[in-house]
Amino acid sequence: MGRYVLRRLLLTIPVLLGASLLIFAMVYALPGDPIRALGGDRPLSAAVQAQLRAEYNLDDPLLIQYVKYLAGLVQGDFGTDFSGRPVLTTILDRLPVTIRLALVAVGFEILIGILAGVLAGLRRGSFFDNLVLVSTTVVVSIPVFVLGFLAQYVFGVRLGWFPIAGLTDGWYSYILPGLVLAALSLAYVARLTRTSLAENLQSDYVRTARAKGLSETTVVGKHALRNSLIPVVTFIGADLGALLGGAIVTESVFNIPGLGRAVYDAVLRQEGAVVVGIVTLFVFFYIFFNLVVDVLYAALDPRIRYE
Amino acid sequence: MRTKRIAGASVVLTGSLLLTACGGGDGGSGDAAAEEGGGTFSVYIGEPENPLIPGNTNETEGGQIVDALWTGLVEYDRETNEAAYTGVAESIESEDQKTWTVNLKDGWTFHDGTPVTAQSYVDTWNYVANSENAQGNSYFFANVEGYEDLQAEEGKKPAATEMSGLRVVDDQTFEVTLTDPYAQWPTTVGYTAFFPMPQAFFDDPEGFGAQPIGNGPFKADEAFQDGVGITLARFDEFGGEEPAKAEGVEFRVYTEINTAYNDLQAGSLDVMDELPPDAIASAEDQFGERLKTQPQGDITSLGFPTYDERFADPEVRQAFSMAIDREAITESIFQGTRTPAASFVSPVVDGYREDACEACELNVEEANRILDEAGFDRSEPVDLWFNAGAGHEEWMQAIGNQLRENLDVEYQLRGDLQFAEYLPLQDEKGMTGPFRSGWVMDYPVMENFLGPLYSTSALPPAGSNSTFYSNEEFDAQVRAGNSAASIDEAVQEYQKAEDMLIADMPATPLFYRVTQYAHSENVSDVSVNAFQRVEVEDVVVGSE
Numbered sequence: 136m137g138r139y140v141l142r143r144l145l146l147t148i149p150v151l152l153g154a155s156l157l158i159f160a161m162v163y164a165l166p167g168d169p170i171r172a173l174g175g176d177r178p179l180s181a182a183v184q185a186q187l188r189a190e191y192n193l194d195d196p197l198l199i200q201y202v203k204y205l206a207g208l209v210q211g212d213f214g215t216d217f218s219g220r221p222v223l224t225t226i227l228d229r230l231p232v233t234i235r236l237a238l239v240a241v242g243f244e245i246l247i248g249i250l251a252g253v254l255a256g257l258r259r260g261s262f263f264d265n266l267v268l269v270s271t272t273v274v275v276s277i278p279v280f281v282l283g284f285l286a287q288y289v290f291g292v293r294l295g296w297f298p299i300a301g302l303t304d305g306w307y308s309y310i311l312p313g314l315v316l317a318a319l320s321l322a323y324v325a326r327l328t329r330t331s332l333a334e335n336l337q338s339d340y341v342r343t344a345r346a347k348g349l350s351e352t353t354v355v356g357k358h359a360l361r362n363s364l365i366p367v368v369t370f371i372g373a374d375l376g377a378l379l380g381g382a383i384v385t386e387s388v389f390n391i392p393g394l395g396r397a398v399y400d401a402v403l404r405q406e407g408a409v410v411v412g413i414v415t416l417f418v419f420f421y422i423f424f425n426l427v428v429d430v431l432y433a434a435l436d437p438r439i440r441y442e
Numbered sequence: 443m444r445t446k447r448i449a450g451a452s453v454v455l456t457g458s459l460l461l462t463a464c465g466g467g468d469g470g471s472g473d474a475a476a477e478e479g480g481g482t483f484s485v486y487i488g489e490p491e492n493p494l495i496p497g498n499t500n501e502t503e504g505g506q507i508v509d510a511l512w513t514g515l516v517e518y519d520r521e522t523n524e525a526a527y528t529g530v531a532e533s534i535e536s537e538d539q540k541t542w543t544v545n546l547k548d549g550w551t552f553h554d555g556t557p558v559t560a561q562s563y564v565d566t567w568n569y570v571a572n573s574e575n576a577q578g579n580s581y582f583f584a585n586v587e588g589y590e591d592l593q594a595e596e597g598k599k600p601a602a603t604e605m606s607g608l609r610v611v612d613d614q615t616f617e618v619t620l621t622d623p624y625a626q627w628p629t630t631v632g633y634t635a636f637f638p639m640p641q642a643f644f645d646d647p648e649g650f651g652a653q654p655i656g657n658g659p660f661k662a663d664e665a666f667q668d669g670v671g672i673t674l675a676r677f678d679e680f681g682g683e684e685p686a687k688a689e690g691v692e693f694r695v696y697t698e699i700n701t702a703y704n705d706l707q708a709g710s711l712d713v714m715d716e717l718p719p720d721a722i723a724s725a726e727d728q729f730g731e732r733l734k735t736q737p738q739g740d741i742t743s744l745g746f747p748t749y750d751e752r753f754a755d756p757e758v759r760q761a762f763s764m765a766i767d768r769e770a771i772t773e774s775i776f777q778g779t780r781t782p783a784a785s786f787v788s789p790v791v792d793g794y795r796e797d798a799c800e801a802c803e804l805n806v807e808e809a810n811r812i813l814d815e816a817g818f819d820r821s822e823p824v825d826l827w828f829n830a831g832a833g834h835e836e837w838m839q840a841i842g843n844q845l846r847e848n849l850d851v852e853y854q855l856r857g858d859l860q861f862a863e864y865l866p867l868q869d870e871k872g873m874t875g876p877f878r879s880g881w882v883m884d885y886p887v888m889e890n891f892l893g894p895l896y897s898t899s900a901l902p903p904a905g906s907n908s909t910f911y912s913n914e915e916f917d918a919q920v921r922a923g924n925s926a927a928s929i930d931e932a933v934q935e936y937q938k939a940e941d942m943l944i945a946d947m948p949a950t951p952l953f954y955r956v957t958q959y960a961h962s963e964n965v966s967d968v969s970v971n972a973f974q975r976v977e978v979e980d981v982v983v984g985s986e
Contacts, residue, residue, distance in 0.1 A: 392669025
């Protein structure tokens, strides 16, 4: 088990290198001159432009830029954005915010998603089952920013239940954006749980358990649900990585100063160092959570063993 | 100067109302609260692009904060935008319009308690001008003697670190020598780029950029929080005559303007200096007298590639100008958030003439006659250039349709390039047809709308003369204005220069922006100036 984890961890290094080079190349390939754009209608003076280009290695070919970036990285230097702010500071400032938001979102996925899925799975064909089916279809088909502004307007402006934007109310501020961020995955979780549970309830071991005279609660809770949750856990685990990176829209709509907003701004300004630093971090999280899921798998299902 | 992403506004302004458009009604009731002087209010801003250093802040967002933290040598009159000596300068005088003596008032200190001296200005200006420090506003000192010596070639050190044109006389006096006479120089020094910085900046530039120390009505007790904003407190030892009325102001950073607008509607945000385009229709009902308008010191033009054979003839350019119905576009597409332009300068500056440009009025018959005379080939479509993603497509298309209808010329929209691609292409003479061009004034003088845009010395890559217009007589005329003995005389000379532009038409003026802004019921006495910055020191909290 330990060796398996170690091997997986070592594998992340080439993956991260490859990913960062790829992202670097993509930012590099963006057409246009970011330094010229800094000045807008009035160009910065030629000497200032030259100074900035030299500072950010923008005159170098792609590979040289990348190697210089890596050389800095090895020394713990993540580079700076065009305003001279270290990228590492931005990451450290904003990472906790994004993690909190992702955790709140995952909390909603587990709480609401699994609950709705279980209830629907237990009473297939009932009114509640159909309600879940219809509401998840609706959620899946609405773009996140529409959902976000709608939630903001209804619950913030009209009803006044939640703060509209920012983080002024501590954890309470995370609830609405967390729900919006979770909405899409929540729908998947509910459906996955429902289908999986419904299927397992038909299986032989559940019939055996019932035949032994166990209470319905034990049958469902201990036997059927445990097996049904394996695919759900896999999904939620992988989703945590995706939520960290996918918060761009939600963070912008709810004005939450997280990494998603930072990366959005950086792409617009073609700030290679910022984009690469943050996106590589997202890739790392994605890999990491997948690893955690794989390990959890073994715990949930004794048939799976890693040597 | 950098243009802010533009949002809409809806109140239609007629020309004569331009400067007095603010709705009255909340001035009187605010006085009681003003004397108590309490409360903190919040203002919407977008993410600042640079550290909060005046010399490096050339966009509206950071500029708003910097303006609250500093007071310039001169300030601008709210009504006329003329330089007023309510700032740090006692006087700025010159015999020959070339060597200026700046006298400072007593009693001005920075927020850290150190006095504002002549040396503060000279040190700061030398720092900002030096290209090694890569300050965005470096070019503002280009007309100071010795500026060239501070510009390093690539990979080299600049020849000097101090401009020879700056000389400290005593603590309260310094002398500035310009390369050429410039009668309106005192009016320029109210701009952000000229704000002074204390010694603390030179000790720790990075820390200063996050938590600046200025000399203005508000001070920063805490650092700017990336992605969140900053809250400033009233500076009690403020050296000016009118200290801030509110106890504090919070600048809150938003990525999405719609989110900010939701906050404003719910009353959790107090002031927005622009509104989202979608809100135009409903804002008037919702905010009533708390919705106001302010003309901006900017201009949108249709530039012509004078280097292109098809547009080399001024007559062709005039014909195009006459074929555009500006009024129709401002009403149907901008819904009154722009006003039609018939001058190369903004209505907010001294010397503006409402109907300076006759060829800026719709005159289809005359346009066709001139076009025929010039022998323009109408069978070929015309390319119309603009940058993508900034809301230009709709009105450029309207212009295309007007050209088709009025001149019988087909058009092709070329709006695929992002700003970062569009600008370099412009600099490289890559425009194959008329193109969108925008300008936001640096300071409220006529010259700022002429010299930087159309003079030979402003040709790219150094300047913004993207039409590549070059006319010695025009250059000489602008120079004549610069060296005039008084501002009134200067204006007359500039107007003659403008007349040359009208005849040669390297670009045709289209619109001026009108900002629509709104505030919550928690505040009163809210105004936005021609630089689209909220006059935060005037705002009164908790009245009405």
